[in-house]
Amino acid sequence: MVAVVVxxxxxxxxxxxxxxxxxxxxxxxxxxxxxxxxxxxxxxxRTRLGAMDQLAGSSSTAAWLGRHLGAGVLASSVQPSxxxxxxxxxxxxxxxxxxxxxxxAVASALLGASLAWPRRRLWRRSGLAVFAVATGALAAGSAIxxxxxxxxxxxxxxxxxxxxxxAAALLGALAAGxxxxxxxxxxxxxxxxxxxxxxxxxGFTLPRAMGADIRPVQGILNNWILPLHVGVxxxxxxxxxxxxxxxxxxxxxxxxxxxxxxxxxxxxxxxLCADRPEGLLAxxxxxxxxxxxxxxxxxxxxxxxxxxxxxYSWGRWWGFDPKxxxxxxxxxxYVAIVHGRFWVRPSRRxxxxxxxxVAGAAGVLFNWVVVKYLLPSLHGYA
Amino acid sequence: xxxxxxxxxxxxRQRPLLRGLSSPWVGLGLLGAIVVYLSVVSIGGxxxxxxxxxxxxxxxxxxxxxxxxxxxxxxxxxxxxxxLALATVVRIPLRASTLGAWLxxxxxxxxxxxxxxxxxxxxxxxxxxxxxxxAFAPVGSFYQAGPAGRVLVVTVVPPDTDAVDLxxxxxxxxxxxxxxxxxxxxxxxxxxxxxxxxxxxxxASVVRAWRDDGPADRPAVELxxxxxxxxxxxxLPADGRVSxxxxxxxxxxxxxxxGVEALSTGEETLLVTSSPGGPIELHWLGGQGPxxxxxxxxxxxxxxxxxxxxxxxxxxxxLRRVLRRAHRVGVLGEAPTDAPPGPALAVEVRSDxxxxxxxxxxxxxxxxAEPAGVTLGDGMRxxxxxxxxxxxxxxxxxxxxxxxxxxxxxxxxxxxxxxxxVVWPDGRAxxxxxxxxxxxxxxxxxxxxxxxxxxxxDDPAYTILAVTNRPGLGLVWTGAGLILLxxxxxxxxxxxxxxxxxxxx
Ligand code: HEM
Numbered sequence: 027m028v029a030v031v032v033x034x035x036x037x038x039x040x041x042x043x044x045x046x047x048x049x050x051x052x053x054x055x056x057x058x059x060x061x062x063x064x065x066x067x068x069x070x071x072r073t074r075l076g077a078m079d080q081l082a083g084s085s086s087t088a089a090w091l092g093r094h095l096g097a098g099v100l101a102s103s104v105q106p107s108x109x110x111x112x113x114x115x116x117x118x119x120x121x122x123x124x125x126x127x128x129x130x131a132v133a134s135a136l137l138g139a140s141l142a143w144p145r146r147r148l149w150r151r152s153g154l155a156v157f158a159v160a161t162g163a164l165a166a167g168s169a170i171x172x173x174x175x176x177x178x179x180x181x182x183x184x185x186x187x188x189x190x191x192x193a194a195a196l197l198g199a200l201a202a203g204x205x206x207x208x209x210x211x212x213x214x215x216x217x218x219x220x221x222x223x224x225x226x227x228x229g230f231t232l233p234r235a236m237g238a239d240i241r242p243v244q245g246i247l248n249n250w251i252l253p254l255h256v257g258v259x260x261x262x263x264x265x266x267x268x269x270x271x272x273x274x275x276x277x278x279x280x281x282x283x284x285x286x287x288x289x290x291x292x293x294x295x296x297x298l299c300a301d302r303p304e305g306l307l308a309x310x311x312x313x314x315x316x317x318x319x320x321x322x323x324x325x326x327x328x329x330x331x332x333x334x335x336x337x338y339s340w341g342r343w344w345g346f347d348p349k350x351x352x353x354x355x356x357x358x359x360y361v362a363i364v365h366g367r368f369w370v371r372p373s374r375r376x377x378x379x380x381x382x383x384v385a386g387a388a389g390v391l392f393n394w395v396v397v398k399y400l401l402p403s404l405h406g407y408a
Numbered sequence: 409x410x411x412x413x414x415x416x417x418x419x420x421r422q423r424p425l426l427r428g429l430s431s432p433w434v435g436l437g438l439l440g441a442i443v444v445y446l447s448v449v450s451i452g453g454x455x456x457x458x459x460x461x462x463x464x465x466x467x468x469x470x471x472x473x474x475x476x477x478x479x480x481x482x483x484x485x486x487x488x489x490x491x492l493a494l495a496t497v498v499r500i501p502l503r504a505s506t507l508g509a510w511l512x513x514x515x516x517x518x519x520x521x522x523x524x525x526x527x528x529x530x531x532x533x534x535x536x537x538x539x540x541x542x543a544f545a546p547v548g549s550f551y552q553a554g555p556a557g558r559v560l561v562v563t564v565v566p567p568d569t570d571a572v573d574l575x576x577x578x579x580x581x582x583x584x585x586x587x588x589x590x591x592x593x594x595x596x597x598x599x600x601x602x603x604x605x606x607x608x609x610x611x612a613s614v615v616r617a618w619r620d621d622g623p624a625d626r627p628a629v630e631l632x633x634x635x636x637x638x639x640x641x642x643x644l645p646a647d648g649r650v651s652x653x654x655x656x657x658x659x660x661x662x663x664x665x666x667g668v669e670a671l672s673t674g675e676e677t678l679l680v681t682s683s684p685g686g687p688i689e690l691h692w693l694g695g696q697g698p699x700x701x702x703x704x705x706x707x708x709x710x711x712x713x714x715x716x717x718x719x720x721x722x723x724x725x726x727l728r729r730v731l732r733r734a735h736r737v738g739v740l741g742e743a744p745t746d747a748p749p750g751p752a753l754a755v756e757v758r759s760d761x762x763x764x765x766x767x768x769x770x771x772x773x774x775x776x777a778e779p780a781g782v783t784l785g786d787g788m789r790x791x792x793x794x795x796x797x798x799x800x801x802x803x804x805x806x807x808x809x810x811x812x813x814x815x816x817x818x819x820x821x822x823x824x825x826x827x828x829x830v831v832w833p834d835g836r837a838x839x840x841x842x843x844x845x846x847x848x849x850x851x852x853x854x855x856x857x858x859x860x861x862x863x864x865x866d867d868p869a870y871t872i873l874a875v876t877n878r879p880g881l882g883l884v885w886t887g888a889g890l891i892l893l894x895x896x897x898x899x900x901x902x903x904x905x906x907x908x909x910x911x912x913x
Contacts, residue, residue, distance in 0.1 A: 176815075242818065244820075245824065248823070323899065326891060326892055343878065343881065343884060355446050
């Protein structure tokens with residue numbers, strides 16, 4: 027065998043430069059590194075015009091950009107129409123509708139008061155009215171964002187942390203409205219209000235950390251199954267959050283002197299709800315169970331839809347990615363909640379459900395915060 | 409859901425073992441243990457501090473997926489499934505009202521069966537579609553990813569024959585993150601050659617270097633060429649050739665001075681010759697015949713010619729050393745090389761005629777790797793490559809176009825698409841496109857878009873397609889569907905059915 031070595035004085039060994047590429051595989055197919063530079067006046071820039079106008083507090087940022095970058099830079103195809111520009115400015119002026127946390131806080135206070143004074147229907151009615159108005163406004167805000175972000179019609183704003191948290195608040199509120207309509211019990215709207223207050227307050231105070239800017243959807247997410255998978259799973263998470271509120275209320279009520287142990291359907295409960303057919307604890311427990319069953323079903327279905335998507339998008343339906351693992355953990359906690367109720371003493375069922383719901387909520391919170399920021403995950407965009 | 413416990417069908421009281429094994433509390437305990445296992449592995453196996461490997465991966469020498477494949481995990485699931493099956497049969501009477509529980513539990517068992525098939529038969533990997541000249545090279549195979557895919561390809565070429573003995577040797581038991589002495593047993597043997605893994609580094613830079621302790625008599629000279637301030641050192645093995653400022657420079661130890669005189673090269677050539685015990689000479693042959701003859705001495709440079717400005721200066725050639733048993737092997741480099749550091753394997757090749765050790769970097773795409781060759785004393789040549797298992801696809805992909813689609817007015821990618829033709833063994837050709845969320849199914853394999861040439865995204869020189877199979881998938885979807893059906897039945901139909909059953913009784 028003849029060894030042929032080709033060499034020149036300018037380079038003995040021609041090294042092959044190893045060119046890396048955007049990794050779109052299950053090991054990091056997030057398509058990162060394709061962001062536009064300043065010279066590219068993209069839609070992303072356009073959707074931020076409103077925000078910049080807000081910062082500058084002056085006339086249209088488009089004009090400012092035109093002055094600084096030369097006329098004709100903003101092609102007419104990427105110029106927002108006056109309507110859009112106005113809507114965008116309004117959207118940002120309202121802090122992307124996260125100011126609605128105030129409305130939900132008021133609704134929470136009124137609905138909370140209706141618990142203390144159940145005979146006065148005014149509290150409950152006005153609480154529900156504020157809740158309904160806030161939810162309508164939040165839905166409108168979400169629709170405006172959808173329109174401004176130029177996504178395909180089948181991709182509602184549910185990607186990224188800001189969108190998923192606000193969408194969870196909205197979906198939770200809508201589901202609570204339906205549950206209130208069906209059962210007329212009052213705990214669901216209160217739970218959804220408290221959750222929406224906290225969720226929107228996070229978006230209001232931490233917009234940057236939560237990635238509140240409007241962006242085009244990453245290529246890998248551009249698929250009709252996104253709203254199904256994400257919508258179902260975050261509705262499930264909203265149920266978990268509502269369950270947490272109800273459970274905390276249950277545990278607080280249980281801790282009141284003289285109440286411990288009276289949580290079965292026949293427990294009379296404190297006088298707070300004397301006009302109701304069942305006691306406070308039993309009522310809370312019943313609502314908690316409804317929410318827990320929905321959470322079990324939705325997290326199970328959402329995880330299954332995610333597996334279907336992962337199968338044809340990444341080529342594997344399950345990979346113990348941290349997001350997947352924590353969704354499974356939450357599902358298993360809920361399986362334990364549903365089963366334990368068969369086997370614990372009837373007087374302990376409420377405590378069991380409330381206690382494990384807190385654990386399930388910790389799992390969801392872990393998935394939303396710790397997995398998002400600390401663990402490497404294929405769901406980095408979620 | 410009714411909160412009333414359902415009486416058991418079997419008189420469990422008389423069968424304490426059955427009672428224990430089917431106990432719901434045992435089930436809940438196992439569920440809790442699984443939750444703890446998953447939490448610990450998910451955090452300890454994926455979170456890294458200071459850019460270090462996650463601690464569990466380091467301690468247990470597994471990748472993240474490998475941590476979930478450990479036996480305690482499967483044991484917990486197996487115990488839970490056994491408990492679940494028993495509990496369903498002996499504790500839940502089959503009635504309309506309990507059908508939800510039966511459906512859900514059957515679903516868990518079916519899903520678990522599908523998962524077991526999947527885990528045991530799942531293979532994933534990737535294939536490189538790269539541009540060769542104007543077109544993309546056809547692709548008919550892929551490389552298996554993960555620790556189980558690592559193989560040593562050994563090609564034995566006996567002297568004086570064209571027969572080639574090629575083996576793809578799997579490397580079970582090879583460490584992953586730990587440096588180690590490798591496998592303590594021969595991993596391949598054939599043609600009188602034994603191959604043994606003697607070392608492993610998870611992160612190393614391997615450089616090819618000449619050494620003088622080879623198994624075969626193979627002379628070589630190390631020369632130093634200096635042109636002005638520029639100095640290059642290189643090894644010229646017997647029958648090797650380099651180009652020195654465009655002039656070929658070869659080493660022919662077997663040529664005598666007379667032999668050189670008789671050579672007609674037709675072009676300007678530099679020739680180094682040597683004879684055992686004799687001088688080492690440099691012959692400068694012009695197109696028509698010899699132009700000069702120099703004795704090469706260590707540390708005494710031979711000045712060949714001066715170049716006109718601007719390069720200027722004399723070209724000097726110095727003999728640095730003579731190697732008797734030269735061979736080029738992979739060694740662990742101190743300095744970073746052009747290739748990014750990665751796993752490396754030390755392999756010892758041995759036959760009756762001696763042996764040699766070389767380090768091999770992991771070459772993800774074996775067909776592109778430069779195999780390391782070892783020549784044994786008897787002339788037997790062994791080529792080695794540390795790479796990944798190569799598996800055939802049922803058809804060949806002829807990629808014609810790679811296109812990146814961006815959102816209008818932006819450089820933000822909306823899709824990466826590979827388009828071309830699938831050519832089946834019988835010659836049939838079908839058009840195909842692979843894009844994000846748009847896989848291609850080829851027999852048992854599913855191909856999806858993987859990496860993309862980041863340096864030239866709009867005119868990519870390559871793309872990498874991910875390839876997987878999905879055994880047991882039908883069972884998985886059936887099981888998951890049964891679970892959801894069971895949950896809905898139990899939560900929303902059962903209360904009504906239960907009331908009806910109570911009314912009837
Ligand atoms: C791991 C996933 C599991 C799922 C998805 C699941 C699902 C279900 C569902 C949907 C029900 C009906 C609930 C209701 O009527 O409200 C149920 C009931 C039941 N499950 Fe499970 N289960 C699981 C694990 C287990 C385990 C490990 C045991 C072990 C003993 C078990 C034992 C039972 C029993 C005894 C019932 C009572 C049935 C009845 O009284 O109607 N399950 N399960």
